[in-house]
Amino acid sequence: MTVRVRFAPSPTGYPHIGNIRTVVFNWLFARQQHGKFVLRIEDTDQGRLVRDALRVIEDSLQWLGIDWDEGLGKGGDYGPYIQSQRLQIYQDKAEELVAMGRAYRCNCSQERLDTIRDAMRAEGKTPMYDGLCRDKPEGAVAKDEPHVIRLRVPREGMTTFHDVLRGDISVENALLDDQVLLKSDGFPTYHLAVVIDDHLMAISHVMRGDDWIPSTPKRILIYQAFGWQPPIFIHVPLVLGADGKKLGKRHGATAVDEFRRAGYLPDALVNFLALLGWSPGDGDQQEIFTREELIARFDISHINLAPAVFSYDKLDWLNGQYIRNMSEDELLDQLIPFWQDAGLIEAPVATEIVPTLRLLVPLVQERLKTLRDVVALTDFVFQEIEPPSVDALTGKGMTVGESLAAIVAVQRLFCGLVQFSADAMEEPMRALATELHIKAGQLFGLVRNAVTGKTVSPPLFGSIQAIGRERTLKRLETAEHILLQHIEATGNV
RNA sequence: GGCCCCAUCGUCUAGCGGCCUAGGACGCUGGCCUCUCAAGCCGGAAACGGGGAUUCGAAUUCCCCUGGGGCCA
Numbered sequence: 284m285t286v287r288v289r290f291a292p293s294p295t296g297y298p299h300i301g302n303i304r305t306v307v308f309n310w311l312f313a314r315q316q317h318g319k320f321v322l323r324i325e326d327t328d329q330g331r332l333v334r335d336a337l338r339v340i341e342d343s344l345q346w347l348g349i350d351w352d353e354g355l356g357k358g359g360d361y362g363p364y365i366q367s368q369r370l371q372i373y374q375d376k377a378e379e380l381v382a383m384g385r386a387y388r389c390n391c392s393q394e395r396l397d398t399i400r401d402a403m404r405a406e407g408k409t410p411m412y413d414g415l416c417r418d419k420p421e422g423a424v425a426k427d428e429p430h431v432i433r434l435r436v437p438r439e440g441m442t443t444f445h446d447v448l449r450g451d452i453s454v455e456n457a458l459l460d461d462q463v464l465l466k467s468d469g470f471p472t473y474h475l476a477v478v479i480d481d482h483l484m485a486i487s488h489v490m491r492g493d494d495w496i497p498s499t500p501k502r503i504l505i506y507q508a509f510g511w512q513p514p515i516f517i518h519v520p521l522v523l524g525a526d527g528k529k530l531g532k533r534h535g536a537t538a539v540d541e542f543r544r545a546g547y548l549p550d551a552l553v554n555f556l557a558l559l560g561w562s563p564g565d566g567d568q569q570e571i572f573t574r575e576e577l578i579a580r581f582d583i584s585h586i587n588l589a590p591a592v593f594s595y596d597k598l599d600w601l602n603g604q605y606i607r608n609m610s611e612d613e614l615l616d617q618l619i620p621f622w623q624d625a626g627l628i629e630a631p632v633a634t635e636i637v638p639t640l641r642l643l644v645p646l647v648q649e650r651l652k653t654l655r656d657v658v659a660l661t662d663f664v665f666q667e668i669e670p671p672s673v674d675a676l677t678g679k680g681m682t683v684g685e686s687l688a689a690i691v692a693v694q695r696l697f698c699g700l701v702q703f704s705a706d707a708m709e710e711p712m713r714a715l716a717t718e719l720h721i722k723a724g725q726l727f728g729l730v731r732n733a734v735t736g737k738t739v740s741p742p743l744f745g746s747i748q749a750i751g752r753e754r755t756l757k758r759l760e761t762a763e764h765i766l767l768q769h770i771e772a773t774g775n776v
Numbered sequence: 777g778g779c780c781c782c783a784u785c786g787u788c789u790a791g792c793g794g795c796c797u798a799g800g801a802c803g804c805u806g807g808c809c810u811c812u813c814a815a816g817c818c819g820g821a822a823a824c825g826g827g828g829a830u831u832c833g834a835a836u837u838c839c840c841c842u843g844g845g846g847c848c849a
Contacts, residue, residue: 400849409778409849449781458779497780497847520782520845527844555788558801562789568800570788587789590845594787597802607815649815660813712811727811739813 286318287487290344290351291477293325294336298343299537300593301492301522301530304556308519309490310349311557311581321484322354324365325477327470343539347549348574353484361484366476373471376479376509377432377464385508386464388424389416389433411460432465434504442500442507447517448586454500462501474498478505486514490583493518494529517583520560520590530593546621546653547598550574551605555598557581560591571604599652606651611644618644618657625658627665639664642749646741660741664749668736668758673769675738676762678729681721683775686729687766689719693730694759703752705744712744733762 288309292298298306313320322344326332341356353359363369380386389412400410416424417435424430436459443453464475471479481489496518506513524534531537542552550573557577563569564585572580606614619640622628628636647660677686696711697703716726727743734755740746747755769775 404849407777452780454779492846493781494846518781523845525787529846558788560788564790564792566790566799568790570801589782591789592787594802597788600802603815647814650813652814709811722811724811731812737812741813743811 284487285485286313286316287321287485288313288318288490289321289323289354289481289484289486291323291325291480292340293328293331294340295328295331295333296336297333297339297538297540299530299532300539300542300556301537303343303347303539304522304559305490305492305519306344306349307347307553307556308561308581308586311578312488312490312583313352314578315581318487319352320350321359321361321486322351322357322364323480323484324355325473326365326367327473327476329367329470339538339540346543347539347553349553364484366471366480369476369480370469370471372483373476373479374465374469377471377475380434380464380508381432383508384435386432386434387417387419388426388430389461389463390424390428390430391415409458414461417461429467431463431467433461434464434508436461436504442503444499444503444513444516446496447515447583448588449518452496452499454497456504459500459504464505474502474505478502478509478511481514482506482509482511488515488517490517490519492521494521517586519586520588522559523590523592525592525594527592534593544655546651546655546657547602548605548617548654551598551602553577554605555601559593561586571601603652606654607649609648611641611648614648615640615644617654618647621654621657622661622665625662627658627662639749639751642745643741646745646749650741661749663735663737663740664746668734670761670765671732671736673765675732676729676766678721678725681725681729683766683770685719685721687763687770689715689721689726689729690733690759690763690766692719693726694756694763697752697756697759700752703748705742705748708744708747730759734758 290306290309292302310320312318322340324337324340337355344351351357353361354364358364377386381388391412395415396412399413403410412433416433437456440456441453442456442459443451445451462474463472465471480486499516499518503513522530524530526534528534543549553574554572554577557572558570561581562585563572563580564582569576609617619628619632622640623630623632628640632640643657643661643664647657650660651657673683676690677683678689681689692715693712696715697708700707700711712726712730713723716723719726728738731740731743731746732738734750735746736758750758
């Protein structure tokens with residue numbers, strides 16, 4: 284059997300991370316089985332369409348490196364792949380069911396439907412259609428009068444389907460409504476369209492969130508009415524937010540695009556998502572997998588049945604691992620857009636700044652969890668700093684006067700350096716500390732505050748080299764003034 | 777509320793009757809390294825929801841309860 288799976292988003296919003304985890308599973312499975320991955324668009328809910336959703340869906344998948352073989356923008360032998368272009372097919376198929384006696388026309392008014400619903404609810408029952416039109420003779424409801432087409436659901440017995448992970452799941456037919464298949468405006472209902480599309484597109488496996496389990500019997504009934512063989516169902520557990528609830532809008536940043544902007548790498552995200560609800564099993568303790576490894580090792584039977592909570596801690600760690608494994612050139616390319624977005628460097632990168640950027644990359648590489656972290660870590664290189672406080676400029680265990688003397692000495696030292704480079708300044712700085720009878724750490728700490736405006740920064744000398752001699756000296760001068768003023772104002776040395 | 781699904785450290789998970797005094801990872805934590813912060817290395821705390829049953833033996837099988845989640849209203 285040729286494996287054919289699909290991702291069928293509605294363009295009513297942007298793909299979010301919970302859905303994408305399931306997409307990753309589908310994609311891994313398709314690639315491993317040398318099958319096809321189809322991207323179909325379910326846009327029959329015309330009222331809720333979001334303008335650029337299609338573009339965002341494409342962008343998100345492309346960014347993640349999840350490619351599809353048929354569908355949106357790709358074409359294929361089973362098109363069209365956009366449901367709004369398939370309305371005629373749904374109408375024809377619905378008519379077929381009527382002709383076969385498996386569905387019937389219903390012209391009950393909205394008022395009548397509301398009345399029965401209220402009545403049933405009042406009795407404490409689940410509201411269902413009462414079947415008034417079900418037993419009307421053929422032709423009682425004319426084809427050209429406003430009406431819907433309903434499925435003739437068996438009144439007794441059970442509907443059972445098989446789930447690869449959970450075995451057989453059954454529901455009593457008495458609990459199933461004579462669902463509407465075709466609405467009065469000629470649009471199909473969701474389940475009719477999906478069944479027809481999955482069948483006509485020869486989808487072999489339907490792998491989706493287990494929140495769809497309750498509606499699967501409805502779908503099976505439609506397959507049975509048509510006399511079609513249903514696909515193989517694999518319901519995967521949901522992805523939950525930190526509160527244990529199904530991941531959704533209320534959980535903040537969940538759109539794929541937001542992860543990109545936050546500085547996560549697609550490879551890290553795919554790796555993380557693949558491990559959310561799945562593991563290679565067999566006592567394997569590997570955590571970092573290339574795409575090829577994931578494709579080779581993905582295995583439906585190792586999908587965990589319990590829902591998984593999405594947690595940023597592990598994603599951050601994993602992302603950091605991927606960042607550390609990049610080459611410096613690669614990382615530089617990835618970092619540039621983030622510096623630009625923050626307004627720290629210009630949009631076409633000025634060539635004069637490139638050496639500085641290159642200098643910074645190895646300094647930040649092992650300090651980044653996300654690419655965006657580079658902004659807060661290196662902003663002092665590109666913009667002026669807030670004048671540090673006296674406290675910050677006073678070395679640990681030192682007096683203000685001693686600190687002032689140290690700053691002055693460092694200025695002199697930096698002025699005299701032949702080469703203003705990290706390598707050239709470390710030795711003399713250490714010697715200076717000895718000379719001043721303070722520890723290197725004391726000296727470095729106070730200089731760090733003076734030139735970066737931060738108590739925490741990338742390695743000091745690399746940072747200083749990146750700032751450049753002129754601006755470093757200016758910041759030291761500022762520090763000197765701050766300390767001097769303090770001494771003059773308070774008389775405290 | 778009705779129906780359905782699920783249940784191992786805080787989180788992601790390994791485990792598919794004896795190899796389990798339950799393993800790994802993230803996070804947390806102690807230490808080493810160290811110019812700060814990271815990274816790296818070494819160590820630690822931390823879980824089989826409860827009760828029955830089957831079995832010589834149960835985290836692993838069955839039943840009930842509890843808890844969580846989902847769908848529909």
